[in-house]
Amino acid sequence: MKYLKINNYLNxxxxxxxxxxxxxSKFFIFKKFNLYESYYINSHLNLYYINNYGIIFGVFGEQNKYNLSIIFCNILILILLFYKNIKQKSINFMYSLVIAGLLGNLINRIINGFVIDFIDIHIGNLHYPIFNLADISIVIGIILLIIY
Incomplete structure (x- = not known):
């Protein structure tokens, strides 16, 4: 039982x-960049500030912030219900990545009414949807859960 308490604190x-x-990182972009401003890093990576009114990668961008906040909260509750019953340290880590990403974007959405995205990966003129560090955390957590 002591292990579970320590593990929960670490998570x-x-x-x-x-x-x-x-x-x-979002605060830095918000303060240092103008909306739609781009900063070249290398031939495949730019910082490009946008406000994302949708969910991950701009999906459901037409929804208002209250609907999306409710969706985020429901997803988070479901994940937390699964999470609390998991005893394996490695799976807890994977869920922690997803939960951290969801909470980071939820906090940003509640404060601003949108999520700040700024990582622009591209090959030539082919651009991947712009995203942020919380999105990376979510995607890595989900990929690890699928692989595991």
Whole structure:
């Protein structure tokens, strides 16, 4: 039982660190960039500031912030219900990645009414949808859960 308590504290710290880094990166972009401003990093990566009114990668962009916040909260509740019953450390880590990403984007959406996205990966003129660090956390967590 003591192991579970320590593991839960470590997961909370891990989730908090990811959320903190995500929110700091979004705050930096918000303060230093104008909307739609781009900063060249290399031939395949730019920082490009956009406001995402949708969910991940702009899906459901026509919805209002309250509908999307409710959707985020429901998804988070479902994940937390699964998460609390998991005893394996590696699976907890994977769920922690997803939860941290969801919370980072949810906090950003509640504060601003949108999510700040800024990572633009491309090959020539073929651009992947612009995303942020929380999206990376969600995607990595889901991929690891699928593989596991």
């Amino acid at each position: 909370i710290i891990f989730i908090s660190i990811i959320i903190f880094i995500d929110l700091i």
